[in-house]
Amino acid sequence: MNSSHLNPSSSLKSRFTTRFLRALTRINARKPISPSSPREIFQRYRRIKVAADKSMASSVRSRRTWSRATLWKLRSRSCLQLASLGRRRSVKTSTITSRQAIMKKTSHEIENKTTTEEDHQDRFVGQADKLRELVPGGEAMDLCNLLDETAHYIKCLTTQVQLMRKIVDFYSL
């Protein structure tokens, strides 16, 4: 699973861990007040999730389409946030709702297709589109590359989950 066994300090795991822990310390340092309210917890959750994705993508750098897409998305989102601090939440929700609308539209299109085209092939196409939604940056890829990206994405996700679980276990002892 690691990218290079020869130099352990530069393996994917270690890179991800260092970055993620750094981000965690930063997040914790930002809010010195104990987060008793769930809202605070929720905000921290979002930040931690973003930090996890970001550190994962940065560990992979730009070698993979999905990492590039994730980084670009996060950066654009942070730019949006900086640009409109006051209307941050509304922008977020609007983007989320618009994305939901787009997804609903595409699912409707797919459903319309099932009536006309062959079932199996169409189901396959529908699933491929679903996979494209899941994997960041998958919209613009053909099936071959999409499968490649999915394989690497799965690898990185499993690494992420393992490490985060270890961290949680370690600190909740």
Add this chain to the structure above:
Amino acid sequence: MFPSLHSLGSCTYNGMDLTVLEKQQARLKWLQQQQQQQNYVVQNNAHVELCTSSVPQFQGLLGSSLCGGQLVELKMPEVYLGSDDFHKFVNFSVAGPEFGVSKMDLVMPEAAADYSISRTSGCQMTAFQTAVIKEEGEDVVLEKMESTTGRESFNKRKAKAVADYKCKDKKIKEVEAESEVKTKCSAEVSRNSSKEKSKASEVQKPDYIHVRARRGQATDSHSLAERARREKISKKMKCLQDLVPGCNKITGKAGMLDEIINYVQSLQRQVEFLSTKLAALNPSVEFNVDNLHVKEFPAYVANFPAAAKSPAMANLACLQLNPLQKEAVNCILDATMHPPGTATEGIASASMLIPEQALGSSCVTQLQPFSTWNTDPQCLYNVYNMGFH
């Protein structure tokens, strides 16, 4: 004579790998029969004189190796290829006193059938009389061909002959109908010819991706490229099958994709779940990178219990969440663990719902009855509404 041929025929051959010796024996015997017939016919047909003259030559050839190239100047093939000649042969032989009509008819089909059985194994032969006769003549042709031009073309011609023989019911056509071989059925015959064709087409085309065309598959460049692409995709699906646990029994692309999608969704959910847990941990804990060396995680914990204790103690104190926090965390966790139909959206909405809801002081009392959360979105939506109205 016939019993021997029968025995030959009863041997099962895979493909056309008859031993040379057996072939020679079969041919010798058959030719002896033929000679008797043709000697009679010779008297009546000018063309056939060539035949008799060539027959001893041919026998001599058989005695020698198959690859002897002595009979080069043959115009035999053309002679035998015509259907008219065969009719003549038949007529003459039928009219002859030495061979009774029925006997002749019996003899020739049987001989030819047996011979062809022995030569092309696995083919189911139904003897057509006129076609049989043609076959006999063509066999002579074929043998000459083999001697002169080698095995491959011999197989081709034999393929042609047998296919024609089999597939045209009592119609005698020109042997050059090679396209018939492609389109009509046949056991090994058409396979061999199509294989050769595909090989030829592969060699001729400047194709950089070397794909072997298999039996019954088209050989133009488009379908080859398509097939290469499909094989790449199936290879990648196999790699994914190794990555995703529990996928070994599933065959088929659609089911595999389903599994992959589910697995990716579950991994993403797990990330969210773990980040929630991390968020619930008190921020005063120092996340020191030095303390956490990636590879020594379990070793560190095992070897330094004292060091682990102090942060652990601090954690325990910090982890005493008030009930509100606990409920919020539990809700988020439940939402992540048992996701509704639309996974990530549901979680996002659920995780957004609960903290918002928990803000209100009145919600504290409402939370407790809902300690066992239903995880369907309807319920959560209702709770959300309740929290705000």
